[in-house]
Amino acid sequence: xxxxxxxxxxxxxxxxxxxxxxxxxxxxxxxxxxxxxxxxxxxxxxxxxxxxxxxxxxxxxxxxxxxxxxxxxxxxxxxxxxxxxxxxxxxxxxxxxxxxxxxxxxxxxxxxxxxxxxxxxxxxx
Numbered sequence: 853x854x855x856x857x858x859x860x861x862x863x864x865x866x867x868x869x870x871x872x873x874x875x876x877x878x879x880x881x882x883x884x885x886x887x888x889x890x891x892x893x894x895x896x897x898x899x900x901x902x903x904x905x906x907x908x909x910x911x912x913x914x915x916x917x918x919x920x921x922x923x924x925x926x927x928x929x930x931x932x933x934x935x936x937x938x939x940x941x942x943x944x945x946x947x948x949x950x951x952x953x954x955x956x957x958x959x960x961x962x963x964x965x966x967x968x969x970x971x972x973x974x975x976x977x
Contacts, residue, residue: 854879858937861971872933874948882926885957899960911958936963945970
């Protein structure tokens with residue numbers, strides 16, 4: 853399995869920007885498609901974005917399209933989630949996850965190989 857560690861969370865004002873990072877170690881990072889999820893208090897975990905192994909294909913939750921951008925650098929074993937103009941309702945713990953392929957990564961429900969521990973993002977009004 854690949855081990856994942858998120859960072860970059862914190863407090864951001866609505867309309868600001870924040871970039872989350874997910875550093876991978878262990879197995880070969882380029883073998884995995886990657887996804888970001890979030891879970892707000894009292895709510896189910898929600899798929900946010902995914903990227904295939906090469907970075908060519910991406911997919912987003914409709915409500916974050918145009919605001920969020922997922923990217924990766926296989927040489928750095930890192931995937932990022934750029935959050936622009938976030939809204940207070942985006943407050944949640946954000947998790948990254950590794951999947952064996954892009955189809956699994958965008959499924960939101962299938963089994964993922966690894967999960968990070970999460971990073972808290974709080975968006976103030």
